[in-house]
Amino acid sequence: MILEYLGILSGLLLLVVGADKFVTGAANIARGLGMPPLLIGLTIVSIATSAPEILVGSVAALDGKIEIAIGNAIGSNIANIGLVFGLSVLIMPIKIASATLRREYLLMFLSAIAAILIMLDHELSRLDATILLIILAVFIYWIVRIAKKTPVTDPLTGEFEQELAQIMPLRKSVVFFLMGLILMLAGAELLVRCSVVVARALGISDLVIGLTIIAVGTSLPELAASVVSVFKKEADIAVGNIVGSNMFNMLAVIGVPVLIHPSGIGNEVLLRDFPVMVVMTLLMGWMVFIRGAGRFDRIEGGILLLCFFFYQYWLFAPPVGS
Secondary structure, eight states, rough: OOOHHHHHHHHHHHHHHHHHHHHHHHHHHHTTTOHHHHHHHIHHHHHHHHHHHHHHHHHHTTTOOOOHHHHHHHHHHHHHHIIIIHHHHHSSEEEEEOHHHHHHHHHHHHHHHHHHHHTTTTEEEEEHHHHHHHHHHHHHHHHHHHHSSSOTTTHHHHHHHHHHOOOOHHHHHEEEEEEEEHHHHHHHHHHHHHHHHHHHHHHHHHHIIIIIIIHHHHTTHHHHHHHHHHHHOOOOHHHHHHHHHHIIIIIIIIIHHHHSSSSEOOOIIIIHHHHHHHHHHHHHHHIIIIIIEEEEEEHHHHHHHHHHHHHHHHSSSTTTOO
16 A cells, blocks of 8 residues: 555656646747737636646546546635635735636636536536537637737736746747646556555545545645745736636536546535535635625635635545444
8 A cells, every 4th residue: 555655646746747847838838829928827827737637537537437537626626715725815815906807707607507507417428528618618719808808907917927928948848848748647647546546445435536635636736836826926827727727627627537438426426515616616706806805815715724624524524423
């Protein structure tokens, strides 16, 4: 078992390092091709930060472990809001000023509703996966239109321009992109295989492994990016990364693996995991856009973080009466 635990840690490390290289390479390739920084941030970066979840889910689906992929998608959303966003705000209170984020938050919420509606029959078919990916394509098109209409005075525009001010040479960007992809593929394979062995040994379901170890592990790139953005006074980017990643998790991280391996869905996903994700999504939206009018303090960050830890405890707590 020691080798499997080391394999999990090694897989997570490869995913984090690979994701960093992949995002940097993808963003700089797009910048070198003349894409505006805001468009890169809202599309390329959001897709790239969800790449670890997509690759882990795809590897799991190829092994017939679709519950890992579903757990990873839902668990990553919960981790992004509770752990990543909550911890970032606990470190340093933030103020969000971008009107663009309000529109993107709506897309994130709608993507969660779309995934829930498709799963209500307890089945995920290739048709369902295709519908999710079509919705994703429509949302990306909408985001592109939003980015083109966003005024240069929007704080998010300035933050992305500052973040992508230095353009990496195209050849080096391609090397970073390919290196990151290879590292993430290796990390995904190692993480899934070792996690399955550990889950069987401990009597834990594939779903719970996906919701916990793998979900937190694949959310580490978002955690690193958000904390750095908060310290650099780029709060809108920090929130934008989370919102964009959560949208892709519901549509691509579920859609791609299901396209590979259709499967049924258990009651616990619909009665436990999805409700927690939706409640935390609404709580984040209420805190950021209604209660504080864009301000987010340490108390609110602490509440989200406590919600995340309570959910983790709930997953492993013994049934009442046992």
